[in-house]
Structures are given as C-alpha cells and as structure tokens.
Amino acid sequence: MYSFDRQDHNEKCRIHLRIDPDGFGTLMVNAARIYHLNETACFMAWLFLNGKTEQEAVSRISQVYQIPSPDAKADYLAFYPSIEALIHPDSTCPVCDLDLEINTPFSARPTAPYRMDLALTYRCNNNCAHCYNARPRNFPEISTGQWKKVIDRCWQIGIPHIIFTGGEPTLRDDLAELISYAQSLGQITGINTNGRRLSDVNYLESLIAAGLDHVQITLESSDRDIHDKLVCHSGAWDETIAGIKNAVASKLYMMTNTTLLQENSDHLEETLLFLHNVGVPTVGLNALIYSGRGETVGTGLPETRLPALLDTARRLTSEFGQKLIWYTPTQYCHFDPMSLQLGIKGCTAALYNMCIEPDGSVIPCQSFYQPLGNILKDKWSSIWEHPLSVSLRERKNVPSGCTSCAMLQECGGGCPLHQLTSQPIPVLKELA
Numbered sequence: 001m002y003s004f005d006r007q008d009h010n011e012k013c014r015i016h017l018r019i020d021p022d023g024f025g026t027l028m029v030n031a032a033r034i035y036h037l038n039e040t041a042c043f044m045a046w047l048f049l050n051g052k053t054e055q056e057a058v059s060r061i062s063q064v065y066q067i068p069s070p071d072a073k074a075d076y077l078a079f080y081p082s083i084e085a086l087i088h089p090d091s092t093c094p095v096c097d098l099d100l101e102i103n104t105p106f107s108a109r110p111t112a113p114y115r116m117d118l119a120l121t122y123r124c125n126n127n128c129a130h131c132y133n134a135r136p137r138n139f140p141e142i143s144t145g146q147w148k149k150v151i152d153r154c155w156q157i158g159i160p161h162i163i164f165t166g167g168e169p170t171l172r173d174d175l176a177e178l179i180s181y182a183q184s185l186g187q188i189t190g191i192n193t194n195g196r197r198l199s200d201v202n203y204l205e206s207l208i209a210a211g212l213d214h215v216q217i218t219l220e221s222s223d224r225d226i227h228d229k230l231v232c233h234s235g236a237w238d239e240t241i242a243g244i245k246n247a248v249a250s251k252l253y254m255m256t257n258t259t260l261l262q263e264n265s266d267h268l269e270e271t272l273l274f275l276h277n278v279g280v281p282t283v284g285l286n287a288l289i290y291s292g293r294g295e296t297v298g299t300g301l302p303e304t305r306l307p308a309l310l311d312t313a314r315r316l317t318s319e320f321g322q323k324l325i326w327y328t329p330t331q332y333c334h335f336d337p338m339s340l341q342l343g344i345k346g347c348t349a350a351l352y353n354m355c356i357e358p359d360g361s362v363i364p365c366q367s368f369y370q371p372l373g374n375i376l377k378d379k380w381s382s383i384w385e386h387p388l389s390v391s392l393r394e395r396k397n398v399p400s401g402c403t404s405c406a407m408l409q410e411c412g413g414g415c416p417l418h419q420l421t422s423q424p425i426p427v428l429k430e431l432a
Contacts, residue, residue, distance in 0.1 A: 001016060001017070001018050001019075001155060001156075001158045001159075001160065001186075002016065002017045002018075002019075002046065002049065002050075002186075003015070003016055003160070003185070003186025003187070004016075004017070004049045006087060013029060013030060013087055013088065014029075014030050014031065014188055014213075015027070015028070015029055015030075015049060015087055016028040016031075016160035016186070016188075017042070017045055017046060017049060018158040018160070019042055019046070020111055022039070023039035023042060023043070024036070024037065024038055024039055024042060025037045025039075025041075025042030025045065025046075026110065026114075027045055027086065028114060028160055028161075029086065029087055030188075031114070031115070031160060031161040031188045033086075034108075034114065035086060036108060040065070040075075041079065043060075043061070043064065044057070044061065044075075044076060044079045044083070045083050047060060047061070047076075048079075048080065048083050048084075049083075049087075054073075054076065054077075057076050058072045058073045058076055059072075061075065061076055109393070110351075110352070111157075111158065111384070112157045112158045112159055112380070112384065113159060113350075113351065113352050113353050113354045114159065114160065114161060114352050114353065115159065115161040115162075115163060115352065115353040116154050116159045116161070116162055116163075116353070116354055116355070116356060117163045117164075117165050117192075117353065117354070117355040117356070117365075117366045118147070118150065118151075118162060118163070118164050118165065118178075118355075118356050119165050119166055119167060119355055119356065119357050119358055119366060120141070120147065120164055120165070120166060120167070120169045120172045120175065120178070120358060121139075121141055121166050121167040121168070121169065121171055121172050121358050122135045122136065122137055122138075122139040122166060122167040122357075122358055123137050123138075123166070123167050123168065123171050124137065124166060124167045124168040124171070124194075125168055125171065125194070125196055125197075125233070125236075126168070126194050126196075126231040126232065126233050126236055127231065127232035127233060128230060128231045128232060128293070129230060129232055129293060129297055129299070130230065130259060130261060130288055130289075130293055130294050130297045130299055130300075131292050131293045131294065132289040132290075132291040132292045132293070132294045132366075132367040133166075133167065133291075133292045133293075133367075134291055134292040134295075134367075134369040135292075135357070135369065137167075139357070139358050139359065140358060140359045141172075141358040141359070142358065142359060142360050142376075144174040144177060144178065146360065146376065147174070147178055148178070148181050149376060150356060150360060150375055150376065151178065151181055151182050151185065151187070152185070153375055153376070153380075154187070154375075155185045155186070155187060157380050159187075160186070160187055160188060161187065161188045161190075162182045162187045162188070162189050162190075163189075163190045163191065163192060164178065164179070164189070164190070164191045164192075165191070165192040165355075165366060166192075167358075168193060168194055168196075168197075169191050169192070169193060170191070170193055170196075170197040170198070170203075171197075175191070175207065176206050176207055176209075176210040177210070179191075179207060179210040179211055179212050180210040180211055182211075183210065183211030184211075188213050188214075189211060189212055189213050189214075190212070190213055190214040190215060190216065191207070191212065191214075191215050191216070192215075192216045192218075192257075193215065193216070193217055193218070193243075194217070194218050194231070194236070194240055194243075195215075195217035195218070195219075195239070195240040195243030195244055195247070196236060196239035196240055196243060197239075197243070198215070198217070198242075198243030198244075198246050198247055199238075199239040199240075199242035199243045199246065201246050204243070204246050204247065204250060205250075208250060208251065208252060212252065213252070213253060214252055214253040214254065214255075215247050215252050215253075215254045215255075216254070216255050216256070216257050216284065217240065217243055217244050217247060217254070217255075217256050217257070218240070218256070218257050218258070218259075219240055219241075219244065219256045219257075219258055219271070219275070220258055220259060220261075220264055221258075221263075221264040221267055221271055222267065222270050222271040222273075222274035222275070223264075223267055223270070223271075224237040224238070226263060226264050226267060227240070227264075229263065230261070230263060230264065241278075244256060244278060244280065245278060245279075248278060248279045248280060248281075253282075254280070254281070254282070255280065255281070255282035255283065255284055255323075255325070256275055256280050256282075256283055256284060257284035257285070257286065257327075258271060258283075258284070258285055258286075259285075259286055259287070259288060259289075260285060260286070260287055260288075260301055260306070260309060261288060261299045261300065261301065262299045262300075262301065263299060265301060265305070265309055268309055268312060268313065269312060269316065272312075272313060272316045272317065272320070273316070275322075276316075276320040276322060280322065281322060281323065282322060282323040282324075282325060283313070283317055283322055283323070283324055283325070284324075284325045284326075284327060285310070285313060285324070285325070285326055285327070286326070286327040286328045287300060287301060287303075287306065287328040287330070288300030288301070289328075289367045289415075289417065290415065290417040290418045290420070291367040291368065291369065291417050292367070292369075294367075295417075303330050303331065303334035303335040303414075304334060304335070306330070306335045307335055307339075307340065310326060310337075310340050310342065311340055314340055314341065314342070324342070326342040326343070326345060327345070328345065328415060329345050329346050329347045329411070329412060329414050329415045330345065330411075330414050330415070331402075331411060331413060331414040332405075332407050332410070332411040333405075333411075334414075344410050346409075346410050346411055346412040347365075347392065347412045347414075347415060347416055348365075349364035349365035349368055349392050349416070350364040350365070350372070350384075350386075350388070350389035350390075350392045350393055351392065351393045353365060355368075356375050357371070359374075360374045360375050360376045360377070361373070361374050361375075362374065362375050362383050364388060364389065364392055367417060368416065368417060370388055372386040372388060372389055373386065392416065395408055395409065395412050395413070397413075397416055397419070398412060398413030398419070399413050399419060
C-alpha cells in the first residue's frame with residue numbers, strides 16, 4: 001500500500017495505490033473513486049505518483065518489460081494524461097473522456113476491503129430504541145496500544161480508509177491519538193458519531209488537529225422532542241445540533257445521517273429544510289437496521305413506503321444543492337434505488353467494508369454480529385476466506401426466489417440481516 005497527498009491550488013487529493021502480489025493494483029482517490037489497474041498501468045501509476053521524471057520512468061519501463069526506449073516512451077506518454085485526470089476527479093469523466101471500461105457492480109474481488117470500521121467501544125451517551133448494537137455496553141475493550149496494532153494490521157493488508165465508530169467513539173479518551181496514528185501511516189480517517197461531544201468546539205478542533213478528514217453525525221429529526229424520544233435522552237438534540245453547526249463551520253467534510261422510522265418519516269421535509277438552513281452539504285438516509293434492538297423494535301418502514309419518501313428527499317436535496325446518499329440495501333423488486341437515481345445499492349459486507357469490534361473481533365459489517373476471527377490473533381486469510389465472508393461476497397445467502405433474478409449481483413436479495421429476521425418473499429417481476 002502506498003499513500004500520496006497532492007495539493008494543487010485549492011484542491012487537495014488523497015491517493016492510495018494498493019498493489020496485489022500478482023502486480024495488478026487498485027487506485028483509490030479520496031476514498032471515493034476506485035480504479036482497477038492491470039500490471040502495466042499499476043507500474044506506470046507507481047512511477048508517476050512517486051514523482052519520477054519522464055526519463056526515469058521510460059528507463060524503468062524499458063528495463064522491466066524489455067522493450068525499446070521509444071516504445072516505452074510512447075506508452076508512458078499515452079498513459080500520463082489518463083493518470084493525471086484520474087487523480088483530479090472533478091476535471092473529467094473517466095468513462096466518457098478517457099474511454100475506460102466499467103466493471104460490473106460487485107464484480108471486483110479484492111484481497112481486503114477498502115474501508116474498515118473500528119468500533120472502539122460499545123458504550124454510548126444515547127440509548128436509541130432502534131439501535132443496531134447487539135452487544136452489552138460493558139463489552140471488553142482493547143487498549144490504545146492494541147488499537148494501534150490493529151491500525152498497523154489494517155495498513156499492512158492494504159486498507160486505506162478507517163472510520164472510528166461504536167457505540168459512541170468520542171467516549172474513548174484516546175480517539176485523537178488513534179486518529180493521529182492512522183494519519184501518520186497515510187490512512188484517511190472519519191468518525192460516525194451522535195455529535196454531542198462535538199458541541200465542545202475545542203474538542204472538535206483537537207480531532208481536526210489530529211488529522212481527522214470527515215465526520216458523519218446522526219440526527220433523527222429536526223423536531224427536538226422526536227429526536228430525544230428516539231435516542232432516549234432528554235437534551236441530546238441541543239448538543240447534537242451544536243455539534244452539527246460546529247462541524248459545518250470547520251474544514252471537515254461532514255454529513256448527517258437519519259434513520260427513516262415510523263416516528264420521524266412524516267417530518268422528513270421539515271428535517272431536510274432544517275439541515276439545508278444549517279448548511280449541511282451532504283445528507284444520508286437509511287432504513288431500520290434489523291440487528292440489536294432494531295430486530296424487535298417494530299418501528300421500521302416497509303420497503304413499499306420508501307419510494308415516496310426518497311423521491312421527496314431527492315427533490316429537496318437537489319433543489320437545495322445538497323448531495324443525497326442512500327445507504328440501505330433493498331430488494332429491487334420491492335424498491336429499486338436506481339429508479340430514483342440513488343445509485344446501485346447492495347450489501348458490501350465482507351467485500352468492500354468490514355468492522356472490528358472493541359475486543360479485536362472482525363465482523364462482516366458493523367451490524368452483523370457473527371465474528372469471523374480476531375484481527376490480533378488470526379491470519380487475515382482465515383478471516384477473509386471465512387465461510388460467512390465468502391457466502392456474503394458470492395451472494396450465497398439470498399432467498400431462493402432471488403437466485404434466478406437478473407439483478408441478483410447488484411441487489412443481492414437486500415440486506416442479509418433483514419432476510420434473517422423477517423424472511424421476505426421476493427415479488428418476482430421484470431426489472432429494467
């Protein structure tokens with residue numbers, strides 16, 4: 001794994017190049033765009049990103065591939081504009097302008113996820129009725145030194161993006177220290193938080209000084225009473241809003257996230273307008289996660305109610321100039337996110353993201369509480385190739401009615417946790 005920071009005028013770019021044993025590689029730009037490179041392109045990208053001169057690059061290419069220098073120069077000069085454009089993602093369309101091929105969604109089979117969520121603690125200063133955490137609040141926690149070993153291990157296996165989560169990660173006194181450590185290796189760092197501790201601007205600034213790149217803050221409603229009822233803590237709304245305002249005023253990339261539930265969905269328009277007025281640039285939405293208390297709380301919405309709500313969200317965020325992110329994998333025969341231009345959404349657990357629990361156990365995602373091994377004790381290959389990991393990646397766990405669907409690879413039968421708790425029966429129909 002190689003990390004590069006590039007600053008051009010007002011544009012900062014964080015680049016990671018992960019090279020596999022076979023020489024093929026993955027180029028990741030700002031932990032948001034991913035390009036799969038063949039062996040030759042990977043080597044040229046490494047030369048370019050390491051600042052090799054044209055003469056040096058041509059010489060190395062000629063030596064490695066045993067080709068004449070004029071041919072090596074022609075190949076490198078043909079590649080140079082493409083890599084230059086790829087690391088400035090706002091400057092060009094890689095498909096239209098560079099004539100790059102698009103991989104079928106979920107077809108890539110990496111050797112490690114692109115993002116690892118680190119659940120530092122399962123303690124929390126809220127007590128949400130719909131919380132997906134299936135562990136006790138006093139779940140064992142490893143030490144600061146052990147977490148640094150976890151971060152080292154993540155870097156060694158090629159994971160460029162770390163998100164500190166929980167529980168509530170800001171309850172760990174060593175959060176800033178761990179952010180700084182991950183940044184020193186070259187990783188991009190973020191936190192998922194209820195935002196209450198960020199109401200202290202000095203605390204937020206300490207995280208930024210440590211190198212924090214982005215933050216996601218949970219807000220369940222613009223209505224104080226609804227939010228506090230859902231998080232089961234009087235006064236939480238005031239602190240969360242103060243945290244959101246502080247994050248908006250900072251240099252961080254920030255966004256909010258809201259779970260659509262029976263109690264707050266009728267107030268979605270008001271919440272979106274409120275977030276616009278506060279200045280939130282990106283709004284995340286998700287459905288109930290069927291894990292922990294979410295498995296039995298009974299306040300989730302049927303997938304058939306989602307299209308109208310998300311159509312409203314798409315219309316308003318577009319009108320306000322905000323970005324909208326929809327997170328939840330759904331069965332496309334019930335709700336197809338592509339029909340609302342929300343992108344292709346399918347389960348990415350044990351494929352593009354995973355989670356490490358407070359004791360070092362690795363789970364497929366931060367709400368799928370079936371350990372695959374321990375990052376500090378077990379070989380990575382045994383975790384990555386665990387039968388459950390493979391089953392999730394290969395879509396082997398889907399309902400029987402989904403197996404013949406043309407959209408299986410993208411849809412994946414919806415969220416596996418939803419399947420385990422409610423056993424939804426697909427409504428088979430032609431999906432365009």
